[in-house]
Amino acid sequence: MLLNSDKIRLRLLSEEYKELSAKEMEESIRLIYIEETGERFTGEIHIHKKEDASTGYNGTAVHFKSEEESVDELYIISQGTQDQVDWKYNIKSMLAGISYSQSTSTLQFVKEVKQNMNLPSDVSVIGLSHSLAHNNNVAAHLRGDVFDAIYSINGAQINYYQMFHADEKFSEEVINHFGVKNEEEIYEVEPEKLKRFAEQHYEDKSDHIHQLISTDDPLYGVSGVRGFFNLGETHFVDTNSEVNGLRSIMDGVPDEVVKDLQSLAIQYTEASERGGQDAVLKEILGVDMSVLVQKDVWGYGNAYISGELEPAIREANEKIGPLLEQVKNVTSNSDIITTRLVEAGYITEEEKKIIVEEMGVIEESLVESKKRLDLYSSMSEQTTPVLGDGAWLLDTKGRIEKELEKIEESGHKLDPILSKLGEEIVSSHGIPEMLKALSSGDTTYEGTDMVMSTIVGGKSIQINLTAAMRMYEDGRNKLQEKSELINRLELSAQRLVHDDYHNEKLRVLREIADLEQNPSYHAYLLGRHASGYYGGNKRLQSIEVHEDLPRLHQIDLSDAFLKLHKSVQEGYDALEKYRKSVEQLFSEEEKVSKLFDLVGSYANN
Structure with a gap:
């Protein structure tokens, strides 16, 4: 392979x-x-x-x-x-x-x-x-x-x-x-x-x-x-020796908790395939967003009077019950999970305390929202909707909004902790950390770039070899492009100046020859230049042109192009000087010199 x-x-x-x-x-x-x-x-x-x-x-x-x-x-x-x-x-x-x-x-x-x-x-x-x-x-x-x-x-x-x-x-x-x-x-x-x-x-x-x-x-x-x-x-x-990894944490999560997570995921899958995010909210939470999310009092009043609101809230109440049980099952294990995160080195004791407390707040807010929905359902079964119920409905709406605000506030408190945790966890998922863990000897990796180290004067020096090779190759490619542009410019100058002058000179000479060889064809020109000539019995017998075509003066661009070609060579010399300085740092490492040769040969093709 x-x-x-x-x-x-x-x-x-x-x-x-x-x-x-x-x-x-x-x-x-x-x-x-x-x-x-x-x-x-x-x-x-x-x-x-x-x-x-x-x-x-x-x-x-x-x-x-x-x-x-x-x-x-x-x-x-x-x-x-x-x-x-x-x-x-x-x-x-x-x-x-x-x-x-x-x-x-x-x-x-x-x-x-x-x-x-x-x-x-x-x-x-x-x-x-x-x-x-x-x-x-x-x-x-x-x-x-x-x-x-x-x-x-x-x-x-x-x-x-x-x-x-x-x-x-x-x-x-x-x-x-x-x-x-x-x-x-x-x-x-x-x-x-x-x-x-x-x-x-x-x-x-x-x-x-x-x-x-x-x-x-x-x-x-x-x-x-x-x-x-x-x-x-x-x-x-083991790519990060400072932490113990997540496997020991997740292996301690009870299977029924995982089952609840899967149940939520399955509901999400089926609902999203039927109609996107609104369908997810309706399927999992039982929330019909088009009915429940109104901009003002009149919107809620209309939904209430028309009878749209009651079935929407009833459905939400039926769905939120099983959902809340699943959420409780997951959050009840938050202390176990966070304790293991502390033991593994991912979070501090103080961060663990915040996570557990705020997860509790979120669960409590969901519970309170469920209570308000239960109360509405029981009232609607016993009474016939009247206009006065609108005030109670708005009060219920306000209470639920307060609970959602609490959840949002908890989210703000959790965000910096979870963001930091996520960054550390995600870094161990990436390719750079694995590359670095696989490196040995004087070769390691920065990101996905190869880095070589050496000792000079008792001090350790690291060179990003990939960046060095990239600069060497890009430099040679740019200089080659510059050289080709100069060559094309030279050809263009030859064509636009010298060749155009030569072609224009030939055109003028051909016209002169035509005048001298066919004078009668050009007799009409006398009407423009000889006063009183109108043709009649007069005939143009000959034309003799005394031409004086000047040579090109001060059009020699050879010095300018010589300087341009010299600048290219100076660029190559600078790259080779840079290469030699890197090679001298790794004088005992033949690999570095060979890599420069290979990159140079590739850049020339």
Whole structure:
């Protein structure tokens, strides 16, 4: 395999997030290959990109072809979690275990690329994935055998509930084995038994899957809860030794709490597919926003008198009960979860206290809102609506708004704590932290740039080698562009000045020759210049032109162009001086000099 190290695959994965053009990505891939292997890939690289707005799937196909090196490999880089659409899909596919649309997009993308690039059916196809992309690639592979190998970092693990919906064969076997009668009953099967069954069912495909996982990655932290199962070879790396990771925290969350989270996620999935965010509020909270959210008193009065408001509030009351129980179940474990966050080093004791208190406030506000809805429902059953009830209705509305204000205030208090927690957790999910953890010796990484260190005069010096190579290559490319522009300018000057002068001189001489050879044809000209000549019996017998065509003066641009060419050479000299200064720092490291040579040869092509 051409990309045969974790570090080169990680750096290639990182390029997918930079939204590069196909040309820019090819250049970046070639330079990464030089830095990581010390060799230059001389074959062809073809790139095809895909964005599926309907599912949120983004991916890039990179085809490496070299007959000389016997390379014919197609890499499918499925993009990981990026935006709100992806995180919504995370809830649907990984937590709820329902949606599998992005894995379908992955299957379609592989087929599309093979057709567009006219690749043979047996071309080697390798999946590279990070985060959500692992779930996409593995689900696609389990459904359609599309990959010869999958390499992932900090992947969102596959979910057996998800595969129950996505893979018809697996679904049939689960139904037959466990006696499941419908889709709802799948969630009543004992999770551990279903997990073992899924692992055995897909065992023959697990050899193709290779994972690199940070023990501090948040997705690894939740991968022990019900629904998830791990396939393939997995190598764990502690990328942040200052914390203990989230896995120990989530492993302590009771299964019934996870089940409630899944229930909420399932409701969200089904509702959003029917009508977006308003449908979610109506399905989960029972809130019909078009009826309950009025701008003024008259709006509420009209809704009340017309009879629209009562059924809307009744539905909200019916739905908020089960929801509140689920929320209580989750928040009742907040002390356990926050204690473990303190033990793991993610938050302080003071921050834990704030989280627990404010979560309690949020739950209390939901409880109070439920009480007001209960009271309204009981009153409406005993009385006939009259206009005087409007005052009580507005009072109820005001009380509920106060509870919502409390929830908002608690959110403001929680935000800085959760934001800081999120930043630390998310950093362990990213590629740079893993790259740094994999580095050894005098080579490390800053972001995804390669950094080399050396000792000079007893002091440690670090050089961002990627930035140095990038500057060297970009500098040579810019100087080459400048040289080509100067050459074109010289040609333009030759054409616009010397050639135009020569052509204009020839035109004038041709006209003179025509005057002298055909004088009678030009007799009419005398009417313009000879007074009293009107033709008649007079005839023009000859024309003799005495021309004096001056030579070009002060048009010699050779000195100007010489100075321009000299400036290019001075630029090359400055780059080489810069290169030598870097090489001198690593005088015992032949790799640095070789990398400069390879980058220089690439820039010249």
